[in-house]
Amino acid sequence: MALSEAARDGGAEVLVEGVTKRFGKRVTALDDITLRVDAGEFVLLTGPSGSGKSTLLNLIAGFDRPDAGRILVGDASVGDLDDPARFRRETIGFVFQLHHLLAGLTAEENVEVPLIPSVARRAERLERARAALHDVDLDGRLTHLPAELSGGERQRVALARALVGRPRVLLADEPTGALDSAASTVVLGLLAALSRRSGTTVLLVSHELDAAQHVDRVVTMRDGAIVGERAGGARTVPA
Ligand SMILES: Nc1ncnc2c1ncn2[C@@H]1O[C@H](COP(=O)(O)OP(=O)(O)O)[C@@H](O)[C@H]1O
Numbered sequence: 593m594a595l596s597e598a599a600r601d602g603g604a605e606v607l608v609e610g611v612t613k614r615f616g617k618r619v620t621a622l623d624d625i626t627l628r629v630d631a632g633e634f635v636l637l638t639g640p641s642g643s644g645k646s647t648l649l650n651l652i653a654g655f656d657r658p659d660a661g662r663i664l665v666g667d668a669s670v671g672d673l674d675d676p677a678r679f680r681r682e683t684i685g686f687v688f689q690l691h692h693l694l695a696g697l698t699a700e701e702n703v704e705v706p707l708i709p710s711v712a713r714r715a716e717r718l719e720r721a722r723a724a725l726h727d728v729d730l731d732g733r734l735t736h737l738p739a740e741l742s743g744g745e746r747q748r749v750a751l752a753r754a755l756v757g758r759p760r761v762l763l764a765d766e767p768t769g770a771l772d773s774a775a776s777t778v779v780l781g782l783l784a785a786l787s788r789r790s791g792t793t794v795l796l797v798s799h800e801l802d803a804a805q806h807v808d809r810v811v812t813m814r815d816g817a818i819v820g821e822r823a824g825g826a827r828t829v830p831a
């Protein structure tokens with residue numbers, strides 16, 4: 593049976609199997625990692641700086657290829673894609689520590705950008721962008737530029753941009769790492785609520801103490817390996 597069929601039979605949305613990633617001869621960023629994430633599951637990845645969390649998310653997104661092992665997202669074998677950019681556009685949403693909003697575009701225009709390849713009518717794109725900004729409580733900031741927004745508001749725009757295309761998988765790499773604790777709580781709460789509502793599968797990297805309460809499962813990494821797993825505070829069904 594092909595690996596992709598095996599993954600689908602088991603209901604996995606993301607399947608990382610025996611993945612190793614090296615940088616040069618001396619750094620093994622990921623050392624034979626295996627991780628499966630079910631459709632709609634919300635997983636928190638923790639672990640010290642340098643443990644390989646960002647490398648893992650980058651491989652799942654197809655930004656880079658593993659040296660060994662395979663990664664499946666839905667039906668796609670991520671290392672073998674002809675068009676990784678298209679795969680990302682259609683399947684993956686991202687939020688990073690820095691918002692990466694385009695400085696010359698308003699909030700609604702930033703959220704509109706990912707829809708440009710797939711939605712021909714501008715009016716429809718803007719309608720969807722405004723709905724996504726409504727979901728992050730930013731109705732009052734539609735035509736503000738990033739420089740006119742607070743840090744927390746910028747991350748909420750970034751979250752709206754990540755979700756507006758209705759991705760199957762949301763990858764969030766320390767999305768609140770540059771925010772104060774009040775703004776962090778708001779952004780994490782929105783991320784959790786919106787991804788739940790849409791059934792999006794989420795891999796979140798966060799050091800926030802309250803992050804674990806929102807998730808189904810906490811996976812701990814160290815030195816490129818998975819060293820622990822436990823249930824998160826949102827898990828309702830016993831493992
Ligand atoms: N592009 C790169 N080139 C060289 N080394 C890298 C690169 N990206 C990550 N690393 C190394 O891989 C290891 C894991 O890094 P990273 O995935 O960023 O960890 P984390 O996100 O958990 O802090 C670290 O030792 C880091 O220095």
Ligand SMILES: [Mg+2]
Pocket residue numbers: 645646647765
């Ligand atoms: Mg990192």
